[in-house]
Amino acid sequence: MKRPAASVQAPIRKQRSILFAKFPPGQSPQACAFLSSVDHLEVAPREQPRTIGVAYDLHDHCLEEIEDRLEDQGYHLDNTLLSKMVRALIYYVEETELHNLGAPRRPLKRSQSEAYTHAWERHPHGDHDDTPPEWREYK
Template identity: 50%
Template sequence: MRRETAYRLAGRRHDHPVGGAGIRKARELRFKALPPGQVERAWLFLGLLKGVQVERLDNPLALGIRYSVLEYSLESIEDALSEAGFRLDNTLYMKLVRALVYFCEETQRHNLESPERLLKKSNEAYVQAWDQHAHGDHDDAPPELREYK
């Protein structure tokens, strides 16, 4: 492995996140049909949260939200809605989608908050390990026994 490759694989820069790094999330919130009027109330409720953009979708029981994963998570937003008395869609499909999104956002937040690893000359560790490993490039037989005559 080349030194540049090891540095690229090991190095992380958190102080200057790239615009397309996936920090801004766009999600869909689906609500139950009962009680009626909760989508409009949820739209007003979510509009009060700083850093959360709310938009109406074609589905009358859904809202679109945009937020930064550094400030919010889908789990925290849905927990706030549930505590405020809103009823979210709880079908099996939505449970699976939520579980996947919760896991991905939690992992992304953990990775963004972890400190940068500083590996200097990490390729030397691989070179030393390779030298200690018995492999096909080394033969203990004397040269006269290795040559075919």
């Protein structure tokens, strides 16, 4: 995932939970120990079984990167439908936030709608009447 150029930016702090599969048992303490060696990543066990908590700045890490790192090491994440949907939503939101950080702060035109108006006028669409003007005014 592409990160925006480094500059003085306010931190975007994220706190997420990572849920592991039931088998093999005992993954969460091992994963907690593994992730604690990663820079700019806070890891803590959670009260729920098979769950660890991670806290990070979005400029440094994202959940998809962290979970990919875990899967590369052989850990098995929970693959229930709800977990997959929540995970996909978080991936999308974080990717969108990173994309928006790289976007220009102000619109390129004075009015954003002005850009769409000019594009609409130049684009061939079905709202134009090809009838000659003298035939349209015929009475």
